[in-house]
Amino acid sequence: MSVAPALQPVPHSRSAPQPGAADRQRDHARIHLPRFVLLLLQLAMLLAFIRWCNIESGAFFFICLYGVAGFIPHYFAPLALKKLVMLAMIGLSATVYTARPVLDESRVSLFLLVGAGMATVLLPALLAAFFYKVLWMKRAFGLRVGLIAIVGALLAWGRSEAFVLPNPYWRIIGTLFMFRLIAYAYEVKIARQRESFTDFLCYIFMLPAYHFPVFPVVDYSTFKKGWLSEDIHATAQRGIVMILRGLLQLCVYRLIYHWMAIGPVDVNSLWTMLKYVFHGYLMYVHVSGQFHVAVGLLHLYGYKLPDTNRWYFLADSFTDYWRRINIYWKDFMVKVFYYPAYFRLRKKNEAVALAVATAWVFLMTTLLHAYQTFWIHGVFELRANDIIFWSLLGLLVWVTVRREMRGGQKKPQAGAAGMALRALRTLGVFVTISVLWSIWNCGSLRTWLDTVMYWR
Amino acid sequence: MQPANLIQSMLRTTALLAALTGGAWAWRGGWLRATVPPVQAVFDTVSNTGPNNVDLDDQVQNYYEGNMTVDRDARFQPGGTLAKLGRLLMGRAAEAVEESRGNEPTEATDSGFLLRRPQTSVEVTHFNVPVRLNRWGHRANEDYDLHKPAGVCRIAYIGSSNSLGHGVRLEESFLRRVEARLKREFGGKRFERYELINISCFGYHILERLFMLDTEAAKFEPDLILFEYTYLDMRGLAFNTLAQRFQKGRPLHFEFLDHFVKEAGLKPTDSYEKMCQRLTRLNRPIVQRCYDEIGRYTKERMIPVCVVGMRLEVECVHPDLVWQAQVARKAGLDVIGLFDAYEGQPPSIYLNPRDRHPGPKGHGLLADELYKDLLADPLARKCLFMAG
Numbered sequence: 001m002s003v004a005p006a007l008q009p010v011p012h013s014r015s016a017p018q019p020g021a022a023d024r025q026r027d028h029a030r031i032h033l034p035r036f037v038l039l040l041l042q043l044a045m046l047l048a049f050i051r052w053c054n055i056e057s058g059a060f061f062f063i064c065l066y067g068v069a070g071f072i073p074h075y076f077a078p079l080a081l082k083k084l085v086m087l088a089m090i091g092l093s094a095t096v097y098t099a100r101p102v103l104d105e106s107r108v109s110l111f112l113l114v115g116a117g118m119a120t121v122l123l124p125a126l127l128a129a130f131f132y133k134v135l136w137m138k139r140a141f142g143l144r145v146g147l148i149a150i151v152g153a154l155l156a157w158g159r160s161e162a163f164v165l166p167n168p169y170w171r172i173i174g175t176l177f178m179f180r181l182i183a184y185a186y187e188v189k190i191a192r193q194r195e196s197f198t199d200f201l202c203y204i205f206m207l208p209a210y211h212f213p214v215f216p217v218v219d220y221s222t223f224k225k226g227w228l229s230e231d232i233h234a235t236a237q238r239g240i241v242m243i244l245r246g247l248l249q250l251c252v253y254r255l256i257y258h259w260m261a262i263g264p265v266d267v268n269s270l271w272t273m274l275k276y277v278f279h280g281y282l283m284y285v286h287v288s289g290q291f292h293v294a295v296g297l298l299h300l301y302g303y304k305l306p307d308t309n310r311w312y313f314l315a316d317s318f319t320d321y322w323r324r325i326n327i328y329w330k331d332f333m334v335k336v337f338y339y340p341a342y343f344r345l346r347k348k349n350e351a352v353a354l355a356v357a358t359a360w361v362f363l364m365t366t367l368l369h370a371y372q373t374f375w376i377h378g379v380f381e382l383r384a385n386d387i388i389f390w391s392l393l394g395l396l397v398w399v400t401v402r403r404e405m406r407g408g409q410k411k412p413q414a415g416a417a418g419m420a421l422r423a424l425r426t427l428g429v430f431v432t433i434s435v436l437w438s439i440w441n442c443g444s445l446r447t448w449l450d451t452v453m454y455w456r
Numbered sequence: 457m458q459p460a461n462l463i464q465s466m467l468r469t470t471a472l473l474a475a476l477t478g479g480a481w482a483w484r485g486g487w488l489r490a491t492v493p494p495v496q497a498v499f500d501t502v503s504n505t506g507p508n509n510v511d512l513d514d515q516v517q518n519y520y521e522g523n524m525t526v527d528r529d530a531r532f533q534p535g536g537t538l539a540k541l542g543r544l545l546m547g548r549a550a551e552a553v554e555e556s557r558g559n560e561p562t563e564a565t566d567s568g569f570l571l572r573r574p575q576t577s578v579e580v581t582h583f584n585v586p587v588r589l590n591r592w593g594h595r596a597n598e599d600y601d602l603h604k605p606a607g608v609c610r611i612a613y614i615g616s617s618n619s620l621g622h623g624v625r626l627e628e629s630f631l632r633r634v635e636a637r638l639k640r641e642f643g644g645k646r647f648e649r650y651e652l653i654n655i656s657c658f659g660y661h662i663l664e665r666l667f668m669l670d671t672e673a674a675k676f677e678p679d680l681i682l683f684e685y686t687y688l689d690m691r692g693l694a695f696n697t698l699a700q701r702f703q704k705g706r707p708l709h710f711e712f713l714d715h716f717v718k719e720a721g722l723k724p725t726d727s728y729e730k731m732c733q734r735l736t737r738l739n740r741p742i743v744q745r746c747y748d749e750i751g752r753y754t755k756e757r758m759i760p761v762c763v764v765g766m767r768l769e770v771e772c773v774h775p776d777l778v779w780q781a782q783v784a785r786k787a788g789l790d791v792i793g794l795f796d797a798y799e800g801q802p803p804s805i806y807l808n809p810r811d812r813h814p815g816p817k818g819h820g821l822l823a824d825e826l827y828k829d830l831l832a833d834p835l836a837r838k839c840l841f842m843a844g
Contacts, residue, residue, distance in 0.1 A: 038466050045473040052480040054503040054803070166584075171526065214524050234462050241469055251502045258501050261508050263515030265692035265732040280518050287520050369519065376523045386519075441518045443729065450730040 025228040026079050028235075029302070035233040036075060042240050043068045043300075046247065055250050056290075059097070063211040064243075066093035067297040070207065074301055075232070083198050086301050090205045091121045094172075097210055120169060124176050124205070127155075131181060132200050135188045145185060160378050167378065174375025175209050179217045179332065179368075186336050187220045199224055207301075208294040213376045216291045216308050217332040218298075226304040239299020242307075246292025253286040264442065264451040273454055281430075281437040284312070284325070291326075316425040318396040319404060321433060333361045354405070355398060362394030385448075389440035396432070505803050506769055507810050513692040525810060561587050562658055569667050569709040571697055574657045583623045583807075594654050595620050595629075604677040607648035609638075609840055612673045614665045615656035615684035618766055618814065618822075622658065623807040628816040633823035634830070638840070646841060653678065661694035662746050667709055669750065674757055680839040681761045682792070683750060685784075687774035689743060692736045699731035712745045744783050751787035760839050764826070765793040768812045770801045790835040797825035 047068060050061050070089030077085040097120075134147050157163070159170045180203060187195070203223055209215050228235075260279045267276045291308035298305060308328055315321035322330055341360045345353035366386055374380040442448040450456070482488050483499035510517070517525075561582050562572040574593035579586060590599045604610050613619060613631055621629030635652035643649045653676050655668050662685060673681050688694060701708060702722050708714050720734040735742070747763070754761040763784040765777050773795045781791045798805065798821060805818035814822060830836045 035462075035466070038470065042466070042470055042473055045470075045477045048477050049473070049480050052477070052484055052503075053499065054505050057505060058804070212524075213526060214520060231462070237462060237465055237469070241465070244469065244473065254502045254504065255498065258504060258508050261510050263510040263513055263692070264729045265513060265515060265696075265736050266509065268733065268737060283518055283521065286524060290524065373519075373523060376526055444727075446727050447729045450727045450733070454733065456730075 022079070028228045028231050029079055029082070030232075031076065032233060039233065039236050039240065040072075043071070046240065046243055049247065053251070055247055059211055062097060063093070063208055064293070064297065066097070067207055067300060071236070071300040079228075082302070083202050086207070087198070087201055087205065090207045090210075093207060094121045094205075094210050119165075120172060120210075123165075123169075124173055125201075127151075127173070127177065128201060128204050129197075131177070132197055135185060136194055141189050144188075148181070148185070156374070159375060160380075162378060170378065171213050171376055172210055174372075175213050175215055176204055178372060178375050179215075180204055180220070182336065183217060183332055184220050195220075195224070206294075206298060208297050212290055212294055214287060214290070214372070216295060216326070216328040218295075218305065218328060219331055219335070222305060223303060228302045229304050232302050235299050235302055235304045238304065239296040242292045242296030242299060244296075246289045246294075246296060249285040249289030249292060253283060253289055256282050256285065264447055267451050267454045269454070273452055276451060277438045278434045280441045281434040284437075287326070288312070291328075313430060314426055315429050315433075316422050317404075317429060318393070318400045318432075321429055322397050329365075333365060337361050337364050351402075354401065358394060358398045358401065362390050362397075365394075366390040383444075385440050385442060385444060388445065389436055392436055500771075504771060505810070506771065507812060509691060511810060512688060512812075513696075515692065561589060567706070569701070569707055570664060571700055571704075571706070572657075572659060585623060585625050588626070593657070595626060595656070596654065597626065600651065600653070600676075602675050602677070604651075608651055609647035609649070610651045610653060610676060610678045611635075611680050611682060611840070612653045612655055612676055612678035613682045613684065613764075614668050614673060615654070615682075615764075615766070616660045616665070616686070617656070617658045618686070618768070619654065619684055620656040620658060621819070622813045624814075624816055624819055628819055630814075630819040630822035630826060633819065634827050637823070637827055642841060650840070656684075661697065662689035662743060663694065663698060663713070666746050666749060669753060669761070670709070674759060678759060680836060681754075681759055682764045683761055684764045684766050685777075685780050686766045686768055687776035687780075688768070689780065690739050690776040692732050695735035695739065695742065696728075696732050698735055699728055702731060703728060710749065712749070713742075716742050716745075740779075743780065747780070747784045747787040747789065750784075751789055754789070760790075760835055762790045762792050762833060762836055765791060765795060766822075767793075767795050767798055770798045770803055770805065790833055792826070792829040792833050792836070794822055794825045794829065797821045 047061070047065060049055070050064055055061070066089065070086065070093070073089070074082055074085050130151070131148060134144050137144055155173065158165075159174065162170060184200065184203065203218070203220055206215075206218065256279060260275050261283065262272055262275045262279060264276065267273050288309040295305050295308050306327065309326060310324045312321060312325040315324050338357045338361045342353050342357035345356055366382070369390075370380055370382045370386065438452075439445065439448050442451065479488075479495070480499065483496060483503075488496040488499065511525075560575075561578070561580050562574050565571060565573055574589050576589060576593045577591050579588040581587070587595060588597060590596045592599075615631075619629070619631055621632070626632055631652050631654050635650060638650035638652070655672055655676075657664070657668075660668070665683060665685075669681065669683060698708075698713065698717070699722070700706075702717055703724070708717065716735070716738055720731075720738055722731050722734060726734075750761055750763070753759075763781075765781050767773055767777060777793070777795065781793055784791050798818070801818075801821065805814055805821065807813045807815045830840065
């Protein structure tokens with residue numbers, strides 16, 4: 001069996017916890033005060049930088065502050081209580097965070113304030129308990145998923161009407177459940193033993209998820225197995241480096257946002273046209289920056305997780321691009337959609353299996369992006385430009401995968417010629433992806449054509 | 457990770473963080489401005505939470521930008537939510553749904569120059585605050601007559617969402633505060649009382665405001681008209697409505713707009729964005745002509761008009777704001793510039809840093825500045841305070 005390397009997720013084990021895992025975790029959670037102080041010093045400087053430079057927003061600073069504040073009790077808590085301490089911090093931060101906009105409102109009583117905040121925690125917690133109960137029922141998997149789909153449909157109706165709860169609360173419910181519930185349901189389907197409710201809650205209620213409507217689709221088994229898989233100080237340090245990389249990307253984003261971003265109406269020269277075509281893809285550093293910060297914060301709580309994005313501007317082929325950009329999304333799609341389709345079809349014809357599975361992945365990517373927008377904005381919208389973008393990207397990835405499978409992984413050419421060729425390929429991929437992104441983010445294909453042909 | 461490598465990584469990152477935070481601290485202290493201006497400019501831009509021109513013009517956003525920058529800091533009324541929940545529990549689900557949807561204070565029109573007009577005699581919840589529009593479509597609790605009562609000084613203010621008080625209660629809006637202060641400090645002197653008629657509407661730019669000046673303001677017999685402008689009047693959004701009117705075959709009302717549409721070479725087959733592109737290139741001549749029209753209006757109708765420059769951004773006074781003030785003066789108009797209102801203020805004065813509508817504190821600053829400028833401006837002083 002040869003599965004295209006571009007479409008392979010990060011491997012993980014689905015085996016039962018190894019004996020002695022708790023002892024290893026206890027070792028890894030051992031307190032070392034000088035290292036803790038150094039970590040705290042770095043975190044304090046990160047917070048100061050975020051605050052002084054107004055990175056993102058006040059709410060962003062708040063969630064980072066809470067993430068760092070929660071790190072302290074979590075670090076010192078005994079192993080058996082660490083996850084509960086983390087959940088308590090999440091509950092407290094969510095309560096205050098969602099009630100934050102009303103802190104200026106002098107007429108609001110403390111009772112209403114706390115009540116409104118707690119609704120943000122209690123309602124999703126009740127939903128989480130319900131979903132957990134249903135997923136682990138001793139019934140056919142299809143029946144369990146069907147029941148969740150019915151409740152999901154009711155919630156979707158509530159979201160579309162912003163029923164009773166204001167839009168921000170619906171967005172939080174969407175962010176918490178929209179993808180991670182799917183990923184978790186897949187794990188339930190293939191699980192050999194029941195997962196704990198605490199692990200489920202920690203997975204659904206990741207601290208930074210309350211702030212980031214667009215959140216990386218963290219894989220459940222990677223998340224669970226990553227917890228205290230190495231020394232907490234090393235994991236936390238890795239997290240700090242990730243947060244720093246994220247913040248630098250967010251700074252770059254601001255520069256692009258103010259200095260380069262341009263709308264179709266303002267395109268009236270070659271320079272403005274080039275800015276228009278390239279700025280959209282470059283602004284992806286906003287997503288990448290936030291993902292780095294979100295996953296970096298999770299590292300503070302002992303969760304060692306893979307990179308979310310890796311030098312995607314330097315991709316030298318379309319499969320390389322698919323491997324580097326939003327890696328968690330790629331892994332989620334490959335695991336939940338690609339592999340089931342591919343393995344079902346490959347016995348008949350491997351080439352057809354590859355084509356159909358790839359098409360299936362990109363079709364689901366198109367629909368799930370619209371699904372994400374629905375939960376964030378309350379409106380399901382699928383535009384022609386969305387379909388054009390994902391179809392063209394899927395076609396490019398498929399063509400590249402087929403070429404790689406036929407020709408095998410060629411060794412890169414050595415020397416200056418090799419470097420020049422690689423640079424040209426990277427430039428070609430960058431330009432192509434930028435053009436595709438500018439089409440995707442334009443109102444319509446006609447608008448895009450009118451914009452880039454500004455002289456007409 | 458080996459302990460030695462871990463310590464090395466920690467120390468390296470600590471050093472890098474110290475350099476970054478040191479730089480940020482130096483920037484905040486203003487020490488970079490004199491020594492390394494480019495670095496100062498980078499920090500200024502990195503810390504600027506305000507919207508760029510794409511967002512200000514409501515142009516189509518990037519997929520991720522549209523999802524990631526959704527308004528998360530909107531004002532939330534827990535009382536409103538509990539009330540809705542109460543109705544739901546009492547079996548009044550339809551009402552709860554209707555309340556959830558909220559109401560629009562404006563409605564689309566089928567004909568005429570205005571593409572949208574304010575509703576009349578309604579109370580809606582817009583951005584979580586109650587907005588009551590009287591029988592004239594003005595945001596007010598009172599239903600005043602067209603005819604100005606004796607002993608009343610009437611000021612007509614023609615503005616947009618900022619002056620309408622987007623996102624704030626009526627009593628928090630700067631125009632209401634100015635009216636209250638005028639009543640308190642000058643009522644019973646030259647005039648018994650002061651009325652500030654707010655002829656503002658969400659989404660109105662210079663062309664719509666000019667139309668309201670030409671068709672609405674004089675009906676209320678004002679002693680003074682304040683015509684607001686912002687730097688957004690130079691941006692694409694101000695001319696998008698002109699493109700829409702052309703597309704829909706709506707009357708342009710002003711002859712000079714017909715001329716500019718011809719000069720831009722608009723064709724009915726052009727896409728909307730192409731039309732906006734062409735019109736935006738003529739923004740300066742169009743805006744200049746608008747001020748000429750205001751100058752002509754005030755001479756023909758013998759109603760004094762003061763142009764009020766509304767500063768929207770805390771970072772600086774936008775150059776287009778200054779340019780418009782110069783053009784207005786050349787057209788023979790008095791200019792009141794609220795340019796100092798936000799000087800030195802943090803972005804927290806906004807409801808939401810990304811859309812630049814002021815919150816209650818911002819409205820307080822605007823009210824103080826406008827009141828002070830009305831007292832200082834010769835034309836306003838003559839109309840409002842001086843005897844005879």
